[in-house]
Amino acid sequence: MTAVNIKFDQSHFFWHTSPMAVQTRTLKTRAKLIEAAQTRIKAAGYEALRVEDVVKDAGVAKGTFFAHFKDKDALMDHLIGGEIHAFLDEVELLEPPQSIEEILDALMPSFAFMTQERFVFDVILRHSGAAQNSEIGAIAQTFIRHGTVMAHWLANGPFRKDIDPALMADGVGAFQIQALALHFCEAHNGVSIRDRMETYLNAWLLPKPSG
Amino acid sequence: MTAVNIKFDQSHFFWHTSPMAVQTRTLKTRAKLIEAAQTRIKAAGYEALRVEDVVKDAGVAKGTFFAHFKDKDALMDHLIGGEIHAFLDEVELLEPPQSIEEILDALMPSFAFMTQERFVFDVILRHSGAAQNSEIGAIAQTFIRHGTVMAHWLANGPFRKDIDPALMADGVGAFQIQALALHFCEAHNGVSIRDRMETYLNAWLLPKPSG
DNA sequence: CTCCAAAATTGACCATGGTCACTTTCATAA
DNA sequence: TTATGAAAGTGACCATGGTCAATTTTGGAG
Secondary structure (H helix, E strand, O other), X not given: OOOOOOOOOHHHHHOOOOOOOOOHHHHHHHHHHHHHHHHXXXXXXXXXXXXXXXXXXXXXXXXXXXXXXXXHHHHHHHHHHHHHHHHHHHXXXXXXXXXXXXXHHHHHHHHHHHOOOHHHHXXXXXXXXXXXXXXXOHHHHHHHHHHHHHHHHHHOOOOOOOOOHHHHHHHHHHHXXXXXXXXXXHHHOOOOHHHHHHHHHHHHHOOOOOX | OOOOOOOOOHHHHHOOOOOOOOOHHHHHHHHHHHHHHHHHHHHHOOOOOOHHHHHHHHOOOHHHHHHHOOOHHHHHHHHHHHHXXXXXXXXXXXXXXXXXXXXXXXXXXXXXXXXXXXXHHHHHHHHHOOOOOOOOOHHHHHHHHHHHHHHHHHHOOOOOOOOOHHHHHHHHHHHHHHHHHHHOOHHHOOOOHHHHXXXXXXXXXXXXXXX
């Protein structure tokens, strides 16, 4: 394994074949790195994370870190993407919402996560445009998943029918980014993320006949 | 001047008063830094810019750079924001477009600029959410200006009338970011920025009565 | 003209992410 | 059991953005 960003489950495919593509040691080291990072983040937040601290806590050398993650950002992608995936797991259990209020109820928890730190939102932004190096990252995956769920919801609720649900979902994603971005903008305070998002979705999902 | 990011025209206000708030020397140094940066960028692009090179070319010490710009990103904001402002200067001369095609014609040049380098788009994204430190940056300003122009256009063209033009303009901005972001995503190739944007704007600005 | 306080500049120094030639460990073949 | 080549790990080293106490320059007051 050199300079390649391991997909964390690829070893399963080779577990009983030879030669073993990924050793148990690798998985253990990777787990140690991730756990060390998560512990640090729980204590001091994402922005304060230092690679040096992570490798020290994990008990490995610095070079080992970069054998497991292309760069620090790849670790962030993995960790933050993991959290968002967890929110989506919850969201996928829900019945298709029958109102914009219900959509917002479903979305707000992940909004809270994404805005906890400006740094986190920046990482998400950077990775939402996504598959930079032919390899699709965890955060980018969540956007795709989000689009799928949202399209399904929109196709099965009381929303506009004149355009493709996938397009509607795309738009929801765009407005979501916009609402979150404006949350960090002093010039646009006084309006909560939820209220702004509600305005957007009313206009996007329930357009009234123009006068 | 310490650690404060100079607004480049503030000196005019004090030019004939005393004590002189900003010395001529300051403006000259700043101009040297900016010109050195622009020359380097013209030769090798934005991503390859190094602060060390800029100060070397400008003939000043490294510390001087950071007396003029809070950080490297602030220089990027100034330079990239300046370019976008120039596009807006052109755009502001136009009559309000009377079709989505005309809107797209007006927007495409700045799209080309914003997608010339992934790095440039990332800088724009990072600063579009904007006024992080109570001081509004050049790029953030362009977004506000863009919104103003767009709202004026949309209010004076054959577009939907059921929502506030400012809200429509907000949406155009959101879709613009989305279209640009997807441009960098391998998974979404095959559709040009313009075509994607056209789809978005048709659905956003000209909603058809739902069936 | 001289002196002074504020403004501007300096460059050695630090923080931190990232590299790579070398060493160690592992799994298998003989 | 031992040899061997590939996988994994190491840590000194580098690249680069950013800091700050000390120094120089400036414009005006006396």
